[in-house]
Amino acid sequence: xxxxxxxSVRLVIVMTVLTGFLYPGIVTVLCQWLFxxxxxxxxxxxxxxxxxxSLIGQNFTKPEYFHPRPSxxxxxxxxxxxxxxxxxxxxxxxIDRVKNSIAEFRKAxxxxxxxxxxxxxxxxxxGLDPDISPASAEAQAPRVAQxxxxxxxxxxxxxxxxxxxxxAGFLGVPRVNVLELNLELDRQFGHR
Amino acid sequence: MTPSGVLYIVVFFLVLLAVTKPLGLFMAHVYxxxxxxxxxxxxxxxxxxxxxxxxxxDSEQRWTQYAASLxxxxxxxxxxxxxxxxxxxxxxxxxxxxxxGHPPGNATPMTPDLAFNTAVxxxxxxxxxxxxxxxxxxxxxxxxxxxxxxxxxxxxxIAVAIALIRGFARKQMDTLGNFWVDLTRGTLYVMLPxxxxxxxxLCARGVPQTLEPYVKAKTLEGPTQTIAVxxxxxxxxxxxxxxxxxxxxxxxxxxxxxNPTPLTNxxxxxxxxxxxxxxxxxxxxxxxxxxxxxxxFAAMAVLFFAGVFVCYGSExxxxxxxxxxxxxxxxxxxxxxxxMEGKEVRFGIASxxxxxxxxxxxxxxxxxxxxxxxxxxxxxxxxFNLQTDEVIFGGTGSGLxxxxxxxxxxxxxxxxxxxxxxxxxxxxxxxxxxxxxxVAIIVTAFAILVFSALCSVAKFPAHGYWNPPGPAxxxxxxxxxxxFSEILYAFSSASENNGSAFAGINVNTPWYNLxxxxxxxxxxxxxxxxxxxxxxSLATKKKVPVTSGTLPTYGALWVGLLVATxxxxxxxxxxPALSLGPIVEQFLMHQGKTFSMLxxxxxx
Numbered sequence: 001x002x003x004x005x006x007x008s009v010r011l012v013i014v015m016t017v018l019t020g021f022l023y024p025g026i027v028t029v030l031c032q033w034l035f036x037x038x039x040x041x042x043x044x045x046x047x048x049x050x051x052x053x054s055l056i057g058q059n060f061t062k063p064e065y066f067h068p069r070p071s072x073x074x075x076x077x078x079x080x081x082x083x084x085x086x087x088x089x090x091x092x093x094x095i096d097r098v099k100n101s102i103a104e105f106r107k108a109x110x111x112x113x114x115x116x117x118x119x120x121x122x123x124x125x126x127g128l129d130p131d132i133s134p135a136s137a138e139a140q141a142p143r144v145a146q147x148x149x150x151x152x153x154x155x156x157x158x159x160x161x162x163x164x165x166x167x168a169g170f171l172g173v174p175r176v177n178v179l180e181l182n183l184e185l186d187r188q189f190g191h192r
Numbered sequence: 193m194t195p196s197g198v199l200y201i202v203v204f205f206l207v208l209l210a211v212t213k214p215l216g217l218f219m220a221h222v223y224x225x226x227x228x229x230x231x232x233x234x235x236x237x238x239x240x241x242x243x244x245x246x247x248x249x250d251s252e253q254r255w256t257q258y259a260a261s262l263x264x265x266x267x268x269x270x271x272x273x274x275x276x277x278x279x280x281x282x283x284x285x286x287x288x289x290x291x292x293g294h295p296p297g298n299a300t301p302m303t304p305d306l307a308f309n310t311a312v313x314x315x316x317x318x319x320x321x322x323x324x325x326x327x328x329x330x331x332x333x334x335x336x337x338x339x340x341x342x343x344x345x346x347x348x349x350i351a352v353a354i355a356l357i358r359g360f361a362r363k364q365m366d367t368l369g370n371f372w373v374d375l376t377r378g379t380l381y382v383m384l385p386x387x388x389x390x391x392x393x394l395c396a397r398g399v400p401q402t403l404e405p406y407v408k409a410k411t412l413e414g415p416t417q418t419i420a421v422x423x424x425x426x427x428x429x430x431x432x433x434x435x436x437x438x439x440x441x442x443x444x445x446x447x448x449x450x451n452p453t454p455l456t457n458x459x460x461x462x463x464x465x466x467x468x469x470x471x472x473x474x475x476x477x478x479x480x481x482x483x484x485x486x487x488x489f490a491a492m493a494v495l496f497f498a499g500v501f502v503c504y505g506s507e508x509x510x511x512x513x514x515x516x517x518x519x520x521x522x523x524x525x526x527x528x529x530x531x532m533e534g535k536e537v538r539f540g541i542a543s544x545x546x547x548x549x550x551x552x553x554x555x556x557x558x559x560x561x562x563x564x565x566x567x568x569x570x571x572x573x574x575x576f577n578l579q580t581d582e583v584i585f586g587g588t589g590s591g592l593x594x595x596x597x598x599x600x601x602x603x604x605x606x607x608x609x610x611x612x613x614x615x616x617x618x619x620x621x622x623x624x625x626x627x628x629x630x631v632a633i634i635v636t637a638f639a640i641l642v643f644s645a646l647c648s649v650a651k652f653p654a655h656g657y658w659n660p661p662g663p664a665x666x667x668x669x670x671x672x673x674x675x676f677s678e679i680l681y682a683f684s685s686a687s688e689n690n691g692s693a694f695a696g697i698n699v700n701t702p703w704y705n706l707x708x709x710x711x712x713x714x715x716x717x718x719x720x721x722x723x724x725x726x727x728x729s730l731a732t733k734k735k736v737p738v739t740s741g742t743l744p745t746y747g748a749l750w751v752g753l754l755v756a757t758x759x760x761x762x763x764x765x766x767x768p769a770l771s772l773g774p775i776v777e778q779f780l781m782h783q784g785k786t787f788s789m790l791x792x793x794x795x796x
Binding site: 167 | 261264267272324336343375400410513528535559560
């Protein structure tokens with residue numbers, strides 16, 4: 001048994017150097033060289049300042065911006081504390097939260113009369129979902145147009161230009177990146 | 193179900209089918225010691241490792257020695273991971289200062305019981321997350337403790353499967369190969385090249401790979417957002433390929449930095465099942481009859497499709513209680529519909545349900561959606577997959593030795609029906625083999641059911657040491673049958689070395705950390721040791737010639753028998769427990785019944 005343990009200790013050390021140090025080290029050097037943008041978190045800079053990551057959702061509450069989905073990450077869109085609500089389908093808290101979100105949405109968007117898109121009032125798994133569905137964006141378009149004093153047609157056109165589609169007929173779900181869309185709003189119609 | 197969703201699942205299966213033979217053939221060559229295209233590059237490294245560690249490449253081990261090596265290696269691995277975690281405050285690559293005098297405000301302390309749970313978890317290839325990656329662990333721990341175990345615990349699993357294959361393939365021999373050599377080869381030739389390529393691919397598509405501290409961003413509306421980054425890509429690759437599943441981040445592969453796009457999502461699901469699927473071909477090749485491997489593959493495929501379509505259908509139908517509030521549940525007009533609570537928009541319903549099924553078909557346990565928020569029937573599928581010992585492709589190695597144990601039980605049942613001594617691959621299956629197979633299946637079922645029952649009734653004083661929230665049920669996030677499902681899922685996941693969770697349950701208390709750690713140890717070694725004992729016994733036997741009375745272990749009859757064995761054993765064992773959880777909840781959900789918060793105070 002001592003022989004087994006002695007081999008074990010040596011092998012664990014060798015494997016730690018190989019797969020815990022050399023492998024991640026070489027991958028880090030290569031990735032920093034080949035893909036510096038993604039390797040550092042796909043950060044978006046405006047005037048040299050980091051305003052977020054194109055992959056990570058952030059919170060928006062002002063009427064002139066598109067709003068993301070509800071978030072259970074920390075206090076909401078806390079990108080250092082990811083997670084979902086973990087509410088089960090029969091949890092009264094889930095029902096209350098969704099009712100609340102629907103009421104708030106209806107109040108803020110009186111011009112939208114259709115059914116609520118499934119993603120708009122449900123919390124994502126990561127709490128950092130960067131996307132909403134095209135329907136969720138269109139439902140908010142009248143509010144954004146009014147708050148910015150811009151014709152609705154222009155806002156809808158902007159949404160359409162930002163829709164990422166389904167590749168090869170199955171890969172991915174049509175979606176709109178909220179931060180990128182809001183940045184484009186600021187770029188075209190001015191930061192308020 | 194939508195056409196694009198069904199197409200996703202079918203395309204996924206066809207790609208999995210396509211990689212099975214080339215990967216399986218490659219692994220057969222590696223473990224038989226034949227030269228492969230990677231040998232010019234890796235063979236010198238392999239020999240260097242043997243020299244440094246004092247391993248004699250040509251020496252063979254009996255099953256007891258093979259098992260002793262496995263246990264010794266596991267023990268040392270556990271101690272390393274435990275020590276590194278406890279010492280992380282004194283070690284480098286800790287830019288956020290975890291376990292130092294100045295940790296981030298939301299940091300979780302690295303207590304002895306949490307370090308024990310995480311060390312057991314990674315050593316046993318479970319990768320249960322009692323920790324939340326970005327709030328608990330330094331980059332040093334993520335790389336030098338967790339990533340290493342992502343490699344070697346997977347390679348150890350494959351080694352045991354290879355030993356069992358040799359047991360079937362060899363005639364009148366008392367040795368099964370050499371654990372150290374099998375472990376080294378699995379790490380060097382199988383895991384390392386695949387992970388290297390996969391990590392680079394992931395980083396190209398958006399997964400970070402940096403040692404810099406978390407980024408502070410000033411958001412458009414003003415507040416600061418702290419964005420956790422780190423060496424994610426290099427950990428993500430072995431996490432998926434080695435059926436580990438322990439995330440760099442708390443949200444695992446639902447986190448956009450672990451799984452940024454629909455393409456990475458597809459490749460990550462493929463990575464969950466690729467090696468395990470390949471091993472069915474390795475098995476056929478090494479026992480000298482590839483039909484035998486495809487027979488196992490076919491049984492796995494039947495169970496895979498049954499599970500994924502039930503889960504997908506249920507998630508697609510959505511939650512009727514929410515539908516009554518005015519939410520669109522059909523996929524139409526530019527929105528996904530279905531049950532989107534706990535799911536990401538970029539993945540939608542189909543690939544989330546596929547992931548939930550695949551991650552529990554295997555012992556992976558990573559998630560791209562939160563299983564706790566699934567509809568009861570949708571959540572029943574992952575739970576049942578765990579309870580039937582994850583034999584649908586399964587974990588790296590553990591899937592193959594798992595289904596071979598079921599095959600032993602299957603031929604035994606068939607033998608009873610016709611009154612003939614059962615045989616499998618020309619080996620007589622006798623008392624010892626059947627006993628050992630049943631021990632493996634019963635031991636894990638015991639851990640799941642007894643520990644779940646215990647946690648449903650165990651009482652502790654509130655604010656005490658063992659379980660500060662109070663009774664063991666006070667740790668739940670959901671009341672009613674869903675609360676019981678959280679407990680049952682936790683012990684199913686731990687005992688089967690999966691690692692996924694109905695994650696609402698707060699398991700970071702000494703009671704749960706230790707009990708779940710114990711369940712992981714029982715599940716890992718209570719399955720591996722009987723498998724090795726069977727291997728040792730089979731290797732000594734002669735091959736009996738095939739006659740007209742031999743049950744062919746390929747073809748439709750065999751596939752049906754094997755599928756029925758797995759489903760019946762699983763259903764008989766777990767139906768009573770499941771009916772108290774997801775089954776009754778499904779009916780209650782359709783009646784619109786909801787459950788308020790627990791009466792116990794919640795501890796944080």
